[in-house]
Amino acid sequence: MLKIIFSILAASSMFAASDTVDRYSTQDLSAIQEKLSAGHPTFKSQQLKRYKGHYTMVAHRSATGSSEVHEHEADLFVITAGEGTLVTGGRLVNSRVEEPGELRGTAIAGGENMHYAPGDIIHIPAGVPHQMLVEKGQPVTYFVMKVTGQ
Numbered sequence: 317m318l319k320i321i322f323s324i325l326a327a328s329s330m331f332a333a334s335d336t337v338d339r340y341s342t343q344d345l346s347a348i349q350e351k352l353s354a355g356h357p358t359f360k361s362q363q364l365k366r367y368k369g370h371y372t373m374v375a376h377r378s379a380t381g382s383s384e385v386h387e388h389e390a391d392l393f394v395i396t397a398g399e400g401t402l403v404t405g406g407r408l409v410n411s412r413v414e415e416p417g418e419l420r421g422t423a424i425a426g427g428e429n430m431h432y433a434p435g436d437i438i439h440i441p442a443g444v445p446h447q448m449l450v451e452k453g454q455p456v457t458y459f460v461m462k463v464t465g466q
Contacts, residue, residue, distance in 0.1 A: 398456030
């Protein structure tokens with residue numbers, strides 16, 4: 317699974333503004349995961365680096381968060397720890413604008429559920445409602461690539 321993450325990082329560096337190749341070792345990612353999970357936050361993330369057309373981050377959830385729509389960014393998740401349910405499609409319940417191009421809600425109505433587990437790679441196109449459901453006491457950590465300008 318970590319080989320997948322390294323492949324994605326290596327591929328993403330081809331689009332960076334410079335010719336610098338970035339590498340995050342298993343130990344680097346484990347340290348980030350440990351730091352993010354400290355204090356049991358509902359959601360915490362650490363941006364790794366911004367590139368032309370995308371950026372990378374590691375995210376950790378210890379509870380279900382809001383439903384969301386990114387109008388101009390696609391998400392690519394690589395689940396590194398934990399499992400749960402991802403709801404996609406449908407429509408946001410109690411939708412509000414968090415900031416331009418970013419909508420949040422309390423749930424998703426009419427969406428489809430899919431189980432996720434370590435090693436899964438999930439692509440969510442821009443404009444698609446989604447929400448990670450996290451079981452109590454079953455946190456999830458995942459590598460994220462946000463593809464901008466969609």
